[in-house]
Structures are given as structure tokens and as C-alpha cells.
Amino acid sequence: MRLTTKGRYAVTAMLDLALHSHQGPTSLADISKRQEISLSYLEQLFAKLRKHELVSSVRGPGGGYKLSRESESIFIAEIIDAVNETIDATNCHGAGNCHKGDVCLTHHLWSDLSEQIHQFLSGISLADLVERNDIKAVADRQDAQERAQHEQVLAVIN
Amino acid sequence: MRLTTKGRYAVTAMLDLALHSHQGPTSLADISKRQEISLSYLEQLFAKLRKHELVSSVRGPGGGYKLSRESESIFIAEIIDAVNETIDATNCHGAGNCHKGDVCLTHHLWSDLSEQIHQFLSGISLADLVERNDIKAVADRQDAQERAQHEQVLAVIN
DNA sequence: TATATATCCGACTATTTTACTCAGATATTA
DNA sequence: TAATATCTGAGTAAAATAGTCGGATATATA
Numbered sequence: 001m002r003l004t005t006k007g008r009y010a011v012t013a014m015l016d017l018a019l020h021s022h023q024g025p026t027s028l029a030d031i032s033k034r035q036e037i038s039l040s041y042l043e044q045l046f047a048k049l050r051k052h053e054l055v056s057s058v059r060g061p062g063g064g065y066k067l068s069r070e071s072e073s074i075f076i077a078e079i080i081d082a083v084n085e086t087i088d089a090t091n092c093h094g095a096g097n098c099h100k101g102d103v104c105l106t107h108h109l110w111s112d113l114s115e116q117i118h119q120f121l122s123g124i125s126l127a128d129l130v131e132r133n134d135i136k137a138v139a140d141r142q143d144a145q146e147r148a149q150h151e152q153v154l155a156v157i158n
Numbered sequence: 159m160r161l162t163t164k165g166r167y168a169v170t171a172m173l174d175l176a177l178h179s180h181q182g183p184t185s186l187a188d189i190s191k192r193q194e195i196s197l198s199y200l201e202q203l204f205a206k207l208r209k210h211e212l213v214s215s216v217r218g219p220g221g222g223y224k225l226s227r228e229s230e231s232i233f234i235a236e237i238i239d240a241v242n243e244t245i246d247a248t249n250c251h252g253a254g255n256c257h258k259g260d261v262c263l264t265h266h267l268w269s270d271l272s273e274q275i276h277q278f279l280s281g282i283s284l285a286d287l288v289e290r291n292d293i294k295a296v297a298d299r300q301d302a303q304e305r306a307q308h309e310q311v312l313a314v315i316n
Numbered sequence: 317t318a319t320a321t322a323t324c325c326g327a328c329t330a331t332t333t334t335a336c337t338c339a340g341a342t343a344t345t346a
Numbered sequence: 347t348a349a350t351a352t353c354t355g356a357g358t359a360a361a362a363t364a365g366t367c368g369g370a371t372a373t374a375t376a
Contacts, residue, residue, distance in 0.1 A: 162334070217342080
């Protein structure tokens with residue numbers, strides 16, 4: 001099982017999308033700036049998210065990505081599944097042939113753990129995260145930073 | 159967060175130790191044969207397990223490793239912690255400085271997930287696993303295989 | 317219709333981690 | 347003293363991660 005930057009980036013980007021969903025499609029360039037994730041890397045991740053029909057794209061100026069469903073019915077487990085192969089903790093990916101063609105000594109333990117993690121992460125939707133106060137606070141801070149940067153750019157130009 | 163072969167090997171080896179604890183210290187060579195884990199790799203893992211005082215060693219012939227505590231008070235989370243750095247799912251390892259010196263958008267989610275996994279894995283002791291019927295069945299099968307192999311060796315010698 | 321903006325796509329690469337191997341030192345029992 | 351084991355450190359192949367780079371394609375707008 002893996003939970004690395006890749007899965008975290010994907011969830012972060014999807015949450016950023018959910019937070020800004022009211023203002024039309026969001027470009028990866030915007031997400032890249034706000035969340036400090038390389039644009040090219042985001043493109044790779046969104047190719048996978050699009051294949052799994054979690055987002056849809058609008059090409060051209062003013063375009064970007066939007067959630068392909070309402071945020072209430074997009075669950076964290078789906079996002080991680082889309083970019084990482086799986087959140088399965090067993091070595092045999094559930095096949096049960098991990099030791100000489102049969103289950104290994106600890107197969108059932110990892111199987112239980114996988115179930116536990118999967119239940120936890122598929123019980124949380126993007127909408128749930130958007131509603132959380134601790135996350136709202138972080139989002140507000142990030143938006144304020146973005147506006148401040150924008151004003152600085154304007155000041156330099158004028 | 160990672161849960162790969164390394165952590166699984168460590169738990170499997172510790173469980174093997176618990177299952178054979180009544181017959182004195184168990185050599186890594188025995189575990190290597192039963193669980194099909196490379197001896198040299200086991201040596202590396204047990205160096206860490208020993209540093210974390212989960213096992214103690216007896217050198218010389220007839221020696222091997224034994225649990226340094228009773229199996230009731232050795233928990234799976236400890237074993238994984240000992241060989242993997244951590245089972246923390248956050249990028250900042252709990253420090254809260256994952257985004258421009260502050261917490262990132264999804265910090266609290268990963269923090270909650272880590273807590274969830276940690277609670278699950280520290281609620282399970284080696285003794286719990288030894289008592290599980292599905293695991294007993296696997297252990298019995300492995301012991302039977304070992305005896306059969308042993309008899310084959312004897313037959314070849316004689 | 318030109319231009320800028322954005323998604324799309326594939327190939328390539330540096331770094332890190334995993335999962336080992338190997339050589340040998342050290343301790344202990346018989 | 348010989349065999350058995352733990353110990354230790356260094357090295358290494360393969361895989362995954364975390365990107366970069368160059369360019370093609372679609373589309374809104376001036």
C-alpha cells in the first residue's frame with residue numbers, strides 16, 4: 001500500500017477544484033500556483049482523474065477542469081484509487097496466493113487493514129472536507145495570499 | 159505513508175516467532191525457510207527490531223531470537239514503526255508546515271487517517287493474531303509442510 | 317483569421333526507496 | 347577448534363516517485 005505525495009496531490013487538487021467550483025472551470029495553472037504543485041505533474045494526474053471520470057475538461061481560454069459529479073458524491077478513496085493503483089495493503093492484491101500459492105501468515109491482517117482504510121476514505125466526500133472548519137480556514141488563508149500576490153503584480157505593472 | 163513488503167515481512171517474522179516461542183529461541187534460518195524471506199534481509203530487519211527492543215538475541219549454536227516481551231503486549235503498529243520510519247500519512251510528518259510554513263489544505267485529513275490506522279494497528283497484538291482461527295490454519299499448514307520437507311531430506315540421506 | 321490560452325500526449329530523467337546480496341567480524345556452544 | 351548463529355557495513359539492481367520537456371490540439375476572443 002502506498003500513500004505518497006502523488007495521492008495527496010490528487011486529493012489536494014480535487015479539493016481545490018471543489019472549493020472554487022462556483023467560479024466556472026478552474027485551470028491547472030491556478031491550482032499549480034495556489035497549491036505549489038508543478039503544472040506538468042498536475043497534467044499527468046488529471047489525465048488519470050479524467051480517465052476515471054472524476055473530472056471533465058474545457059479546452060481553450062477560460063477553460064480548465066471541473067468536477068464531473070457534485071462534490072457530495074466524490075469520495076477520497078476514489079481519488080486515490082484513480083492515481084495510485086490501489087489502497088490494498090496485501091502483497092497479493094487480494095488474490096490470496098502470497099505464500100507458495102496459498103495465503104501467507106499475515107494475509108488476513110492486511111486484508112482487514114485494507115478494508116478499514118477503504119471504509120474510512122470512502123466515507124469522506126469532497127463536500128465533507130469543504131465543510132470542515134479547519135479546512136475552510138486554510139482555504140481562506142490561501143485565497144487571501146493569492147489576492148495579495150495579485151495586487152503586488154498590479155502594483156509592479158503600474 | 160508506506161506499507162510495503164518490508165513492514166509485512168517484519169510482522170510475518172514476528173508472528174512466526176510468537177508461534178514458535180514455546181521451543182526456545184528461533185533462528186532466522188528457520189524463519190527464512192518457513193516464510194520464504196531472504197536470510198540477509200531478515201538480519202537487517204531484526205537489527206531494527208532489536209534496536210527497538212521488540213526482540214532479544216541469543217548468539218551461537220542453538221541460538222536465535224525471542225520476543226523481548228510477552229506476545230500480548232507487542233502490537234502490530236510497533237513492529238511497523240520499528241522497520242518503516244512511521245505510519246504517519248501526512249507529508250510533513252505531523253509538523254504542520256506542509257504548505258509555505260503552514261498546514262496544507264489536506265493536512266487534517268491525512269492526520270485523521272494516520273490516527274485511524276494507528277488505532278487499528280495498535281489494537282492488535284501478536285497474541286491476538288496467534289489466537290485467530292484463520293491464522294492458526296495457515297500456521298498448521300506451514301508446519302506440516304516443514305515436517306514433510308524434513309522427512310524428505312532424511313529419506314535422501316538414508 | 318491570428319493569437320493567446322488551455323488542455324492533451326508521450327518520452328525522458330533524476331532521485332529515492334525497496335529489496336535484496338556479499339563479505340566478513342564476533343560470540344557461543346559442543 | 348569447529349560449527350553455528352548473530353552482527354555489521356557496504357554495495358547494487360529494479361522499481362516507483364516526482365518530476366521535466368517539447369510539442370500537438372482545441373477554442374475563445376480580438
